Amino acid sequence: xxxxxxxxxxxxxDDSPFSRxxxxxxxxxxxxxxxxxxxxxxxxxxxxxxxxxxxxTMDVAMPDIDGIGCTARLRKExxxxxxxxxxxxxxxxxxxxxxxxxxxGYLQKPVQADELVAALRxxxxxxxxxxxxxxxxxxxxxxxxxxxxxxxxxSFSQEDLIQEAKPGDTSLGxxxxxxxxxxxxxxxxxxxxxxxxxELARSLLKREPKRPEEVHQVMAEFANxxxxxxxxxxxxxxxxxxxxxxxxxxxxxxxYRVISPxxxxxxxxxxxxxxxxxxxxxFKKEEVAWT
Amino acid sequence: MDVNKVAPFLDAVGVVMPQLGFxxxxxxxxxISSDPKISSQGVMVIVGLTDQIxxxxxxxxxxxxxxxxxxTMMMGMPVETFDAMAESAISELGNMLAANAVTLxxxxxxKTNISPPTLVVGDSSVSKIGNVxxxxxxxxxxxxxxxxxxxxxK
Numbered sequence: 001x002x003x004x005x006x007x008x009x010x011x012x013x014d015d016s017p018f019s020r021x022x023x024x025x026x027x028x029x030x031x032x033x034x035x036x037x038x039x040x041x042x043x044x045x046x047x048x049x050x051x052x053x054x055x056x057t058m059d060v061a062m063p064d065i066d067g068i069g070c071t072a073r074l075r076k077e078x079x080x081x082x083x084x085x086x087x088x089x090x091x092x093x094x095x096x097x098x099x100x101x102x103x104x105g106y107l108q109k110p111v112q113a114d115e116l117v118a119a120l121r122x123x124x125x126x127x128x129x130x131x132x133x134x135x136x137x138x139x140x141x142x143x144x145x146x147x148x149x150x151x152x153x154x155s156f157s158q159e160d161l162i163q164e165a166k167p168g169d170t171s172l173g174x175x176x177x178x179x180x181x182x183x184x185x186x187x188x189x190x191x192x193x194x195x196x197x198x199e200l201a202r203s204l205l206k207r208e209p210k211r212p213e214e215v216h217q218v219m220a221e222f223a224n225x226x227x228x229x230x231x232x233x234x235x236x237x238x239x240x241x242x243x244x245x246x247x248x249x250x251x252x253x254x255x256y257r258v259i260s261p262x263x264x265x266x267x268x269x270x271x272x273x274x275x276x277x278x279x280x281x282x283f284k285k286e287e288v289a290w291t
Numbered sequence: 292m293d294v295n296k297v298a299p300f301l302d303a304v305g306v307v308m309p310q311l312g313f314x315x316x317x318x319x320x321x322x323i324s325s326d327p328k329i330s331s332q333g334v335m336v337i338v339g340l341t342d343q344i345x346x347x348x349x350x351x352x353x354x355x356x357x358x359x360x361x362x363t364m365m366m367g368m369p370v371e372t373f374d375a376m377a378e379s380a381i382s383e384l385g386n387m388l389a390a391n392a393v394t395l396x397x398x399x400x401x402k403t404n405i406s407p408p409t410l411v412v413g414d415s416s417v418s419k420i421g422n423v424x425x426x427x428x429x430x431x432x433x434x435x436x437x438x439x440x441x442x443x444x445k
Contacts, residue, residue: 179407180339220419248420256412256414260407284407
């Protein structure tokens, strides 16, 4: 699957056109797109609503409000806003206050281009992402599972999913394993019995599956689509995440256990036909803990 | 399948195992098969690969081999049963071997990324869909048999 390369969209806030020009010129065009410029609180709020930038650079000294107050107001309306303060003034107290109001970074003017690029990348890519990702990914995968069950004619809603406290590690008979790589890495495992898999394969194929191998392959395709949809959704939500999925591995056997010692998993099960589909998704511990 | 293309998976064994306290690596049978199915010897560590090399690498060994390797990795601590500690060690082994292979691939200008390892314990097999090229290499590490299966998209 080709990776879609999207530019980091930036809103530049500074009351001085000269300072804005310096900041804009410092951002390499191949990686950044300046979607708007603002100079006071009302233009910041308007431009933010209109463009939904990935990150905002924020001056401190502005006519109607200081940049830290402006950051607080912006984040009150748009809690997802990622703001990097760029100011000629800096002291420890201001930096603390900026952080308290939700700024992701603080740079002092004059700003070096590479410093600015790194701060903006960090603001969207590293600083806040894993924490948010940690709380968001289970729902995104659950949504992808439900959508794809519905798509093949199985009516099911996200409320019908059961959250399993702890993944039962003994397989029901078939496990489709999909590796996930990117800024964070992890894996998705879809587990179900052969009987449930046959029923699901019949719904997907709209005919009787011919041999067990066909059931396995259809399950692998299904899991691959679920993982693909969920990771693309996360990639759109978090720029720079660059998740990719590895070709699915089909594990079959009897009474085997699937264990991922280095992963924090969320496990959901969906009761379908007379059995269930158990979806376990997780990311590497140390990366998710990264804040 | 060009064996040279997947050589980093084998070369990584020579880099990583000595760091874990193993000295002698003997290469046994090396075969290329189009059979998509890899049968477990008892314990499999599966690592997913993306980017320029797509597929799965499987470190496949008996429970006995896994216990012996885990014991050496844990400074000779006796491993009577294949417990959570030993599972973690073998999983980490798979991670180190695959991560080292990625570094060796990168040195050759091939970009690939790995997923975290998943351990499969018990009577099982793993297969891939689509056209598969499967390289099977048998190794003996200080006399302990272990197999590496590299299943890649054609």
